[in-house]
Amino acid sequence: MSGIIDRILGKKSVRNEVAMALSNRLSFENSQCDRFLLTKVLTEGTVSETEYMLFQKKLLLLELDKQQAIEAELDLLSQYIAMVKMLMPAGFLLKWENRFQPEKELLLPPLILFPMVQHAVTNGYNGMSSHPIRVRLSGSSKVLLFEVSHRANHYLEGQFKHTLIEDFRNRLEFLFPERHSLLLNSNSNTCRATLTIHF
Numbered sequence: 001m002s003g004i005i006d007r008i009l010g011k012k013s014v015r016n017e018v019a020m021a022l023s024n025r026l027s028f029e030n031s032q033c034d035r036f037l038l039t040k041v042l043t044e045g046t047v048s049e050t051e052y053m054l055f056q057k058k059l060l061l062l063e064l065d066k067q068q069a070i071e072a073e074l075d076l077l078s079q080y081i082a083m084v085k086m087l088m089p090a091g092f093l094l095k096w097e098n099r100f101q102p103e104k105e106l107l108l109p110p111l112i113l114f115p116m117v118q119h120a121v122t123n124g125y126n127g128m129s130s131h132p133i134r135v136r137l138s139g140s141s142k143v144l145l146f147e148v149s150h151r152a153n154h155y156l157e158g159q160f161k162h163t164l165i166e167d168f169r170n171r172l173e174f175l176f177p178e179r180h181s182l183l184l185n186s187n188s189n190t191c192r193a194t195l196t197i198h199f
Helices: 001-007 017-032 035-044 047-059 070-088 115-121 163-175
Strands: 094-100 133-139 143-151 179-187 190-198
Touching: 017 163, 035 047, 035 070, 035 115, 047 070, 070 094, 070 115, 094 115, 115 133, 115 143, 115 163, 115 190, 143 163, 163 179, 163 190
Parallel strands: 094 133
Antiparallel strands: 133 143, 143 190, 179 190
């Protein structure tokens, strides 16, 4: 309601930098220590603890304020996906399409591409051959477009009402104010998250 009143009166909302900085850290740490992944490791036993620990160590060595090349981000993301596949032997389907063609090296905040994939893994149905998780990356050194879609989970009241997504939104606003958009759409079949970042 206050947002509507502010728009009518022409007032701008004030950025709460402290709260946004906390969300930035929380989103990063949620991706660093994925509860879903850890729970699967402890209950499924399909991945050796050593294998998981080696992957987890790579994530824990990342620093919140130290950007990394997009190639390093994508490598960690592919390792995460491989780990999930091993932990879900009953069925996990993901289709990955990478059309990203940067003209120069691109640096990203660490684990910035993780929350959308983690949300799809944690909350979507991903064992149906007709509805795999679809991950698409495209763009250039000036703009990045990242899209993740998955089969809707009809047991969830709000497909994107999750702290993983809420903190991620705030992280994006903190890191890329007025240089990004995050569109979240869902219908009875599909959920789609589309992230655009301008550099």
